[in-house]
Amino acid sequence: MQPHERIGEAIIAANKDGRTGLVPFITAGYPDPGTFASSLQAIAEVGDVVELGVPFSDPMADGMTIQRSSFAAIENGVTLTWIFDQLDPLQGSIDAPLIMMSYLNPLLAFGYAKLASRARETGVCAFIVPDLPYEESAEISAALDAEGAGLIQLVTPATPADRLKLLASASRGFLYAVTITGITGGSSGLPPDLAGYLDEVSAVSPLPVCAGFGIRTAQDVDSVGKHAAGAIVGSALVEVLERGEDPAAYLRQLR
DSSP states (O other): OOOHHHHHHHHHHHHHHTSSSEEEEETTTTTGGGGGGHHHHHHTTTTTSSSEEEEOOTTTOHHHHHHHHHHHHHHTTTHHHHHHHGGGGGTTTTSOEEEEEOOHHHHHHHHHHHHHHHHHHHHHEEEEEEHHHHHHHHHHHHHHHHHTOOOEEEEEETHHHHHHHHHHHHHHEEEEEEESSSSSSOOOOOOOOHHHHHHHHHHHHHHHHHHSSSSHHHHHHHHHHSSSSEEEOHHHHHHHHTTTOOOOHHHHHHO
């Protein structure tokens, strides 16, 4: 099995157990670089797949919570190299597949071939790159494919039907369905037309569909799970860590 295939397998396994796949997101190294490893291990015991955010100075798709966490992590010296180095000794202690969410600049500076190699070594199975259009992704996709990783594509309610099919066929691991036409961290609830949108995305995707942006409660996870395979929980979990609360306890109550 290729590393990126582990992601879909984990989501499908959750569905077979009668529940929505849970994909928690954390900003790597936040709020304290010293607790990153222990927090990741605790979160990975509950989450089916774990998404690690690579801190970036201009996270354009993210709201204030993740912007704040990204800035603080950078101030504390968290880099892509640091994250990989932290993951090295955790091999064998984390069963959940890992994915990384990063804007393109850190990946480009790191080097695509080295990125793919370090991903394979540390258990990172795929990448989400919000500011990388599909039409410009061939070079990084080829490097990741060579090591069994891949790019997770994002779609939104504004994605045209023909492009939706294109991105669904190009994605690896799962297809990321952004629930809103906006940024992460919204508190106004999920949109009323979410069901139809997720049904449309799920109908064309050969991979499990995971929905993200604005998911904060067990009710949100339940609502998403009726129309998609998985739910991505980001800003709300980052806020739990920010308050010094137990991230695993929060994730368990989402189930």
